Amino acid sequence: MKFFIDTANLEQIKEANDLGILDGVTTNPSLMAKEGIKGTNAIMAHYRAICELVDGPVSAEVFGTTFDEIVEEGVRLADIHENIVVKVPMIKEGIKAIKWFYENGIETNCTLVFSAGQAILAAKAGATYVSPFIGRIDDGTWDGVKLIEQIVGIYNVQGFDTEVLAASIRNPLHIVKCAEAGADVCTCPLSSILGLLNHPLTDLGLQQFLKDAKKME
Numbered sequence: 001m002k003f004f005i006d007t008a009n010l011e012q013i014k015e016a017n018d019l020g021i022l023d024g025v026t027t028n029p030s031l032m033a034k035e036g037i038k039g040t041n042a043i044m045a046h047y048r049a050i051c052e053l054v055d056g057p058v059s060a061e062v063f064g065t066t067f068d069e070i071v072e073e074g075v076r077l078a079d080i081h082e083n084i085v086v087k088v089p090m091i092k093e094g095i096k097a098i099k100w101f102y103e104n105g106i107e108t109n110c111t112l113v114f115s116a117g118q119a120i121l122a123a124k125a126g127a128t129y130v131s132p133f134i135g136r137i138d139d140g141t142w143d144g145v146k147l148i149e150q151i152v153g154i155y156n157v158q159g160f161d162t163e164v165l166a167a168s169i170r171n172p173l174h175i176v177k178c179a180e181a182g183a184d185v186c187t188c189p190l191s192s193i194l195g196l197l198n199h200p201l202t203d204l205g206l207q208q209f210l211k212d213a214k215k216m217e
Helices: 010-018 029-034 040-053 067-078 092-103 116-125 134-139 144-158 172-181 190-195 200-215
Strands: 002-006 024-026 058-061 084-089 108-113 129-132 163-166 185-188
Touching: 002 010, 002 190, 010 040, 010 190, 024 185, 040 058, 040 067, 058 108, 067 084, 067 092, 084 092, 092 108, 092 116, 108 116, 116 129, 116 144, 129 144, 134 144, 134 172, 144 163, 144 172, 163 172, 172 185, 172 190
Parallel strands: 002 024, 002 185, 024 058, 058 084, 084 108, 108 129, 129 163, 163 185
Antiparallel strands: none
16 A cells, blocks of 8 residues: 655655655645645645655645636646646546546546545546545544445456545554555555554563663663
8 A cells, every 4th residue: 555645744745755655645725725835836836846855646636626727727737747646626527627637648636535436437537546535434424444445346346447545534543444445545644654653562662672771781
């Protein structure tokens, strides 16, 4: 399973990349706004900076909602860097745009996916990635990981090439569960990635090893 970090914060991206396990980055308008990035030129420059930090896919989300708007903005984003993947919302015009991008050699990430039916449409249109938002699904009293399992199963049966990218990760357990469910990619905050490092028995074991090492001095 590949690890993407879900942020627009350059310091967090560098920290995750320095771990040696980072495969890519996902962003969205909310994450850009959180970093105070405003205006087309500033956003484009920020995406370029992210691409220079990470040797892997960088999902850059469009703001438009019509076919022409999505295509125009997607082409502009794709021109920033070869690592850019155009992030397109799961709407009717978005599916049409994903098909256009596929036919023109531009990779896409279909976002805001909440059902297997939506995932099927995205794959049929040629999306490179499909992003089910499992945390938001959990908020609605359903099991987001079950949706990952369902989509993975359908894609395997049908032979779709689209990769399942588990998004809206809330904690380290989500990452483990998505790995068990067969997700191709998991995108999550830095805190969730670092949370995988933690276990009380590791801390206790290290303390004992260090204590015993001092006896050998």
